[in-house]
Amino acid sequence: MASGVKPRVKVPKTAAAGETITIKTLISHAMESGQRKDKEGNVIPRSIINRFVVDFNGQNVMDVEMAPAISTNPYFAFDAVVPEAGEFKFTWYDDDGSVYEETKAVAIG
Amino acid sequence: MQMGKRPIAIVLALGLSTAFSTTAFAQDSDQLSIDGDTLVTETAAPDHLENLDTIYSGWRFRTDETQALQIDDFDNPAFVFIDKAMDSFNAAGPNGASCASCHEGGPEEFAGFTASMPKVMDGKLTTTEDFLNAHRADTQEAEPWKWSGGDMQGMVALLGLQSRGMPVNVAIDGDAAPYWEQGKEIYYTRYGQLELSCANCHEDNYGMMIRADHLSQGQINGFPTYRLKQAKLISRHNRFRGCIRDTRAHTFAEGSDEFRALELYVMSRSNGLSVETPAVRQ
Amino acid sequence: MQLTRRNMLALSGGAAAATALGLPAYASAAQDAIAAFTGGADLAEGAVTLTAPEIAENGNTVPIEVSAPGAASIMLLADGNPTPAVATFNFGPLSPSRGAATRVRLAGTQNVIAIAKMEDGTFQRASAEVKVTIGGCGG
Numbered sequence A: 001m002a003s004g005v006k007p008r009v010k011v012p013k014t015a016a017a018g019e020t021i022t023i024k025t026l027i028s029h030a031m032e033s034g035q036r037k038d039k040e041g042n043v044i045p046r047s048i049i050n051r052f053v054v055d056f057n058g059q060n061v062m063d064v065e066m067a068p069a070i071s072t073n074p075y076f077a078f079d080a081v082v083p084e085a086g087e088f089k090f091t092w093y094d095d096d097g098s099v100y101e102e103t104k105a106v107a108i109g
Numbered sequence B: 001m002q003m004g005k006r007p008i009a010i011v012l013a014l015g016l017s018t019a020f021s022t023t024a025f026a027q028d029s030d031q032l033s034i035d036g037d038t039l040v041t042e043t044a045a046p047d048h049l050e051n052l053d054t055i056y057s058g059w060r061f062r063t064d065e066t067q068a069l070q071i072d073d074f075d076n077p078a079f080v081f082i083d084k085a086m087d088s089f090n091a092a093g094p095n096g097a098s099c100a101s102c103h104e105g106g107p108e109e110f111a112g113f114t115a116s117m118p119k120v121m122d123g124k125l126t127t128t129e130d131f132l133n134a135h136r137a138d139t140q141e142a143e144p145w146k147w148s149g150g151d152m153q154g155m156v157a158l159l160g161l162q163s164r165g166m167p168v169n170v171a172i173d174g175d176a177a178p179y180w181e182q183g184k185e186i187y188y189t190r191y192g193q194l195e196l197s198c199a200n201c202h203e204d205n206y207g208m209m210i211r212a213d214h215l216s217q218g219q220i221n222g223f224p225t226y227r228l229k230q231a232k233l234i235s236r237h238n239r240f241r242g243c244i245r246d247t248r249a250h251t252f253a254e255g256s257d258e259f260r261a262l263e264l265y266v267m268s269r270s271n272g273l274s275v276e277t278p279a280v281r282q
Numbered sequence C: 001m002q003l004t005r006r007n008m009l010a011l012s013g014g015a016a017a018a019t020a021l022g023l024p025a026y027a028s029a030a031q032d033a034i035a036a037f038t039g040g041a042d043l044a045e046g047a048v049t050l051t052a053p054e055i056a057e058n059g060n061t062v063p064i065e066v067s068a069p070g071a072a073s074i075m076l077l078a079d080g081n082p083t084p085a086v087a088t089f090n091f092g093p094l095s096p097s098r099g100a101a102t103r104v105r106l107a108g109t110q111n112v113i114a115i116a117k118m119e120d121g122t123f124q125r126a127s128a129e130v131k132v133t134i135g136g137c138g139g
Helices: B007-013 B064-068 B078-090 B128-140 B150-161 B174-187 B198-202 B236-246 B257-269 C005-021 C027-038
Strands: A007-010 A019-027 A049-056 A059-066 A075-082 A086-094 A099-108 B042-044 B054-056 B119-121 B124-126 B225-227 B232-234 C043-045 C049-051 C062-067 C071-078 C085-091 C099-104 C110-118 C123-132
Touching: A007 A086, A007 A099, A007 B078, A019 A049, A019 A086, A019 A099, A019 B078, A049 A075, A059 A075, B064 C062, B078 B150, B078 B225, B078 B232, B119 B174, B124 B128, B124 B257, B128 B150, B150 B232, B174 B198, B174 B257, B236 B257, C027 C071, C027 C110, C027 C123, C049 C123, C062 C071, C062 C123, C071 C099, C085 C099
Parallel strands: C043 C123
Antiparallel strands: A007 A019, A019 A075, A049 A059, A049 A086, A059 C085, A075 C099, A086 A099, B042 B054, B119 B124, B225 B232, C049 C062, C062 C099, C071 C085, C071 C110, C110 C123
């Protein structure tokens, strides 16, 4: 696992059934592009989060393929429909094989 | 092509008169509100400032897109590092003690702390970084953190956040006076091959363009600040170093007595502005 | 690279060639990526909303927002980056607006291009030029 990777997710705790809510996510990650060189002139190997998936109760909201042009500490904001009470699951996939997960429950009310 | 590694040099070589654009884009009139709290980004300059009538936060000199990153604590990427610092606040050091072992009220105990830093403690001018490393050594028996390291600046930001919205109010008299005089001397000294002082850009020409950069007053009330260029929290001393290096000078070191004194002086120029930590800048 | 007279001439020559073709240096890579995504299908305009700043103070973190109601996926490209790919959003049934906001790296002034694959199999495009400030006070 890349060291010190920490996700942050903002999801409303409650929603009306069928309501559209806004979700924001950010994860601390260097997103090393593979384009930079170190002081000795050697290319620093690419090491990024290459995929981000958001599901709710097993149904997909979005599945993003990410390239090195995504900024350090990747951020996404997007809308999602909440059809019923349940749980959002956020999954980030790292080039090094690490998988970072976060879940947020939403109640209907 | 290596574009503009030292762009400032090329322009300044043509002479200062042409370096600063004649078209001034002064600070804008936007108001900074975060979660319903309005911060002071413009106020009368403190009495000790001889050459400015009004002081402005650096936020007022940024584009709308950069400004937007600071008005919402989720959109502000600094907060993921503040979350990490919160973990660190509760984590045990080598002898089992954490910050939270003594500070049971959490970081909130430090409300107001940053607004008066740096200050003289036990006869020495002390920054928040000094304070943290002293406590790490004394109560946790831990190794000191690097001045501009992620652990250190995250914790400096976590403490600073507890004073967000409070007016900067550092003491410049009494024990602090000799340090303040030293800092002022540095502020007005021209450094480097380009012979530029802090004042040349940030007092004489704020609001102007220096090549592609829109010059602010160089206020440090928002540090540590998330800088888009480095995509991490940047310390006050790191920014001082960058500025002096751009004058093509050998700079003072981060954590040097010179930069401690300069930090006190520059922070005193922010007296009256709100603490903005953690700010977002370009 | 050092800006000597010789490679200045070489650069000018390259720039002239690119101008003659009406394309920036990396544009062909972007065209290739679009062709691979669309299979060469026609691109209509109007369904994709792309929001990007006119001027970015720093190219390392440029806020971009894209949406296309009715899209199955949206590919985002930056035609002046060493590799044009930025991200491809594949939307599921719980995405109402078929859009997202993110922050991207732009190596210089260039076009950000969004290509949407609509659920009916047609393609839509939008693009926006972002001027990237270079030559400020480096950190």
